[in-house]
Amino acid sequence: MAVKHLGERYEFLSENRAERYGGDINFYIRWQRHLLYACPSAYRCPPDMKLRDFLEQMYRPDHGAHPDTAKLDFAACEWWHDQQPWHPDLEQSLAANGVAHMSYIEFRSPGLDGMHGMGN
Amino acid sequence: MAQGKKLGLKERYALLTRGLDWETTYQPMDKVFPYDKYEGIRIKDWDAWADPFRLTMDAYWKYQAEKERKLYAILDAFQQNNGQLNISDGRYLNAVKLWLQGITPLEYAAHRGFAHVGRGFRGAGARIACQMQSIDELRHAQTQLHAFSHYNKYFNGFHGFAHMRDRAWYLSIPKSFFEDALSAGPFEFVTSISFAFEYVLTNLLFMPFVSGAAYNGDMATTTFGFSAQSDESRHMTLGLEVVKFTLEQHEDNVPIVQAWLDKWFWRGYRLLGLVGTMMDYMLPKKVMSWKEAWEIYWEENGVALFHDLGRYGIRLPKHHEVTVKEKHRLTHEMWPTLYQYGNALSLHTWVPDDAELDWLSEKYGELFDRMYRPRLLFLRELEQRGERYYNNRLPMVCQVCQIPIFYTEPDDPTTQCVRIVEAADTKHHCCSDGCADIFRREPEKYVQALIPPQQVYRGEAGGARDIFEYAKWLHLEPGADTSEYRGSPDHRNWEAWQAAHKSTAADAA
Numbered sequence: 001m002a003v004k005h006l007g008e009r010y011e012f013l014s015e016n017r018a019e020r021y022g023g024d025i026n027f028y029i030r031w032q033r034h035l036l037y038a039c040p041s042a043y044r045c046p047p048d049m050k051l052r053d054f055l056e057q058m059y060r061p062d063h064g065a066h067p068d069t070a071k072l073d074f075a076a077c078e079w080w081h082d083q084q085p086w087h088p089d090l091e092q093s094l095a096a097n098g099v100a101h102m103s104y105i106e107f108r109s110p111g112l113d114g115m116h117g118m119g120n
Numbered sequence: 121m122a123q124g125k126k127l128g129l130k131e132r133y134a135l136l137t138r139g140l141d142w143e144t145t146y147q148p149m150d151k152v153f154p155y156d157k158y159e160g161i162r163i164k165d166w167d168a169w170a171d172p173f174r175l176t177m178d179a180y181w182k183y184q185a186e187k188e189r190k191l192y193a194i195l196d197a198f199q200q201n202n203g204q205l206n207i208s209d210g211r212y213l214n215a216v217k218l219w220l221q222g223i224t225p226l227e228y229a230a231h232r233g234f235a236h237v238g239r240g241f242r243g244a245g246a247r248i249a250c251q252m253q254s255i256d257e258l259r260h261a262q263t264q265l266h267a268f269s270h271y272n273k274y275f276n277g278f279h280g281f282a283h284m285r286d287r288a289w290y291l292s293i294p295k296s297f298f299e300d301a302l303s304a305g306p307f308e309f310v311t312s313i314s315f316a317f318e319y320v321l322t323n324l325l326f327m328p329f330v331s332g333a334a335y336n337g338d339m340a341t342t343t344f345g346f347s348a349q350s351d352e353s354r355h356m357t358l359g360l361e362v363v364k365f366t367l368e369q370h371e372d373n374v375p376i377v378q379a380w381l382d383k384w385f386w387r388g389y390r391l392l393g394l395v396g397t398m399m400d401y402m403l404p405k406k407v408m409s410w411k412e413a414w415e416i417y418w419e420e421n422g423v424a425l426f427h428d429l430g431r432y433g434i435r436l437p438k439h440h441e442v443t444v445k446e447k448h449r450l451t452h453e454m455w456p457t458l459y460q461y462g463n464a465l466s467l468h469t470w471v472p473d474d475a476e477l478d479w480l481s482e483k484y485g486e487l488f489d490r491m492y493r494p495r496l497l498f499l500r501e502l503e504q505r506g507e508r509y510y511n512n513r514l515p516m517v518c519q520v521c522q523i524p525i526f527y528t529e530p531d532d533p534t535t536q537c538v539r540i541v542e543a544a545d546t547k548h549h550c551c552s553d554g555c556a557d558i559f560r561r562e563p564e565k566y567v568q569a570l571i572p573p574q575q576v577y578r579g580e581a582g583g584a585r586d587i588f589e590y591a592k593w594l595h596l597e598p599g600a601d602t603s604e605y606r607g608s609p610d611h612r613n614w615e616a617w618q619a620a621h622k623s624t625a626a627d628a629a
Contacts, residue, residue, distance in 0.1 A: 014546035039515035
């Protein structure tokens with residue numbers, strides 16, 4: 001459907017469109033079954049950043065409060081990109097792995113299922 | 121001059137709403153009232169509009185002036201007697217901060233909205249009702265500011281509500297709710313605000329806040345609440361009248377109104393999560409749980425109302441069943457969200473004490489005990505180790521309700537819920553099927569939303585690069601306005617004042 005409007009046209013570009021990031025991308029990532037972290041986290045990064053560098057240098061330090069974080073092995077994780085199964089190469093860049101503006105990444109860590117048997 | 125017979129209320133109302141109106145001739149009526157047709161609502165007879173209160177302007181001024189006199193006498197007494205020392209606990213003020221920051225600006229927005237639609241309808245009865253409500257809403261904004269200003273002398277976090285309204289991530293939730301309505305046509309505005317919010321959901325806003333204020337010894341808030349109550353009953357009547365009038369005028373209006381009810385029930389419900397969280401976590405003396413309130417005010421009263429509207433062809437709003445599934449967990453998911461992003465909040469957060477955890481266990485039962493209580497106790501453990509938990513990485517936010525996406529799947533409280541929606545040039549994220557439906561119905565509208573974390577990353581939040589610089593841009597003083605309650609200046613002051621208050625009382629005895 002579309003907005004009912006009075007003027008001749010009602011068309012707008014997205015406020016958060018890619019070209020407003022000066023070549024960087026804005027994307028989101030979530031660790032499944034670790035609900036201590038209330039929400040998926042938002043990032044702005046250059047797309048040529050290596051995926052492993054992003055995970056080790058940005059994601060892990062930001063998410064240090066959970067007792068599972070220190071044991072987390074990204075290479076052993078199961079991954080999804082925009083809710084589809086995904087097999088990233090951690091040594092390649094975000095862009096080479098298909099991570100683009102407004103991508104949504106999820107991962108699950110086998111053997112690390114959060115606290116209290118409830119994914120906390 | 122001959123003395124005429126004094127007119128009755130009904131006659132005076134008829135003269136005001138019918139006799140003073142006319143059909144324009146120099147300009148076509150469609151040019152004078154350009155907004156009341158494009159939404160597709162068909163009105164055959166504007167004179168069928170009936171206002172059960174039949175309030176005229178002279179009576180309106182008289183009633184309101186009386187209420188003002190009483191209200192300000194009580195506020196004066198509250199201030200002169202240091203009423204702030206008689207509240208239940210210093211933590212209580214955080215509920216008042218949330219009202220000031222989140223709700224008072226909505227009263228002002230409602231004033232603007234009703235002033236606009238009060239000009240937009242070609243029916244004079246509807247215009248008069250909207251005009252009075254517009255003045256009411258301005259009065260509510262003013263009386264709230266006056267009542268709360270006393271607390272601003274003694275507690276932090278009250279100072280920057282107007283500055284923060286257009287900037288703070290958690291205040292974009294109520295702001296976007298109202299601006300969605302303000303930027304719609306006049307019939308959608310009154311359906312959304314007067315009916316869906318003021319009629320269907322208002323008990324969930326006023327009851328917990330005003331009863332909560334009374335329970336917690338806050339006579340200032342209680343008094344403006346009661347002063348607003350007679351206005352609210354008039355607003356609720358307007359809400360019901362709007363919907364019945366619209367539905368009775370033409371059968372083509374039914375699907376349009378239904379789509380608005382689907383949308384605004386969901387948006388209102390999402391907004392009320394903040395109120396529920398206040399009830400369950402922020403009031404030191406609890407009134408009732410969010411779950412109990414939802415059962416009484418929605419599952420019993422709200423559902424019965426929708427069944428009554430069944431004779432017009434209206435059904436229950438879409439996704440209503442999700443709200444019932446979420447009632448067991450909504451507030452237990454939202455409070456830890458506020459808690460962890462506390463470095464950019466103009467209010468304090470804390471882990472409930474044992475008595476409060478027991479109350480939550482009693483109200484919420486087994487799922488709370490298995491899942492949320494251990495989560496809260498883990499947060500307490502971190503705090504006791506001197507590692508009070510903050511999440512300083514900005515969250516993903518829903519493109520429609522603008523709430524950070526913390527919700528879980530309706531049938532699985534261990535899996536977070538995200539919906540991806542696409543518009544022409546960009547992907548967006550929603551917190552639920554309810555918000556995703558709203559997006560897909562009017563994508564051109566919601567792609568324009570200013571989402572605070574994205575605004576920060578684009579460098580449009582005063583150049584802030586992280587949550588601390590962002591808080592500075594909101595004019596927040598770290599630790600004084602923001603973050604943990606325990607050990608904050610508010611907490612320390614409260615303890616010192618209580619000690620002094622007790623020793624003065626003991627000396628006097």
